[in-house]
């Protein structure tokens with residue numbers, strides 16, 4: 118790989134141990150993927166924040182990078198942590214876990230990372246522009262950034278995203294290159310799409326078809342989609358298909374650069390119904406945990422929950438997960454008060470997947486196809502996949 122004088126100096130250790138280690142990670146990655154050089158990035162989003170996923174080895178790596186003088190060179194935010202950093206006892210997080218989680222957050226803070234823990238960084242000011250090269254690692258956010266914003270990111274691992282933050286660089290390969298952003302398959306959607314869950318089910322249906330080839334879909338038949346529906350779709354397509362980019366004519370900014378590919382498939386109403394059904398194996402009576410906010414909720418979604426919960430009481434553990442800055446606005450607008458008065462919990466900084474809750478519940482109800490995937494695969498919960506408002510209704514329904 119060709120390195121600039123400054124990059125070579127980082128690699129030689131002139132900027133300290135942590136920057137050197139970061140540059141070694143990027144050069145190794147670039148060599149594997151035959152990148153000719155490094156390119157500057159404008160934004161970083163780092164996954165691998167929950168102590169539940171990191172464990173002691175991960176914590177030690179981060180502490181060493183912070184002790185080694187690592188300092189970010191570009192804007193960098195974090196993915197959700199394993200708990201609400203300010204209100205973890207309310208979520209039933211064990212104190213020994215909280216102590217370790219705070220050491221993780223502290224290591225990132227010492228390196229100058231903004232310790233805002235969210236998978237929707239684009240809602241809270243980490244918002245790249247069209248064409249920006251970035252290094253993000255949360256899969257749903259990478260898909261959103263590439264497809265909806267037209268920024269350019271590979272799906273980074275936690276260490277390579279941190280390395281990008283500490284050097285301001287990433288290897289030039291994959292989705293940073295124009296030629297790798299072309300669609301290879303036209304997906305004609307004839308199914309009706311209304312709820313977030315329809316977009317989640319669509320992501321699963323398409324994802325399972327492209328999983329093996331990682332071909333970029335060019336999706337027709339979708340005339341409109343809200344921000345919330347697109348974030349739901351991105352999370353699902355990334356989870357079930359490993360996808361980091363798609364194009365939808367008139368909805369995503371790069372679609373107009375391409376013609377629909379000749380190879381095609383159709384997603385019918387029957388396909389969507391199958392995907393929808395396949396995400397549930399629990400009955401309503403079995404559900405003892407309810408969560409909305411995968412990916413993290415927008416303020417509008419929190420307002421909807423508050424309106425539905427106003428004056429009611431929940432009968433099951435209910436987590437409303439979002440980014441801390443969104444919660445702070447919800448506090449000011451009175452939504453938090455209504456939601457907590459109903460017995461539900463606003464869980465900022467975290468989510469129902471990365472929190473250490475294995476063994477605590479039997480069945481999760483959610484409107485997120487991604488949350489269902491991990492509830493079952495990571496935590497061994499049964500799942501009930503329901504539209505947004507039905508999830509809230511179930512949360513307040515009397516239990517048998």
Ligand code: F3S
Nearest residue numbers: 236410411412468470
């Ligand atoms: Fe975000 Fe957690 Fe879902 S990180 S996309 S809320 S699994």
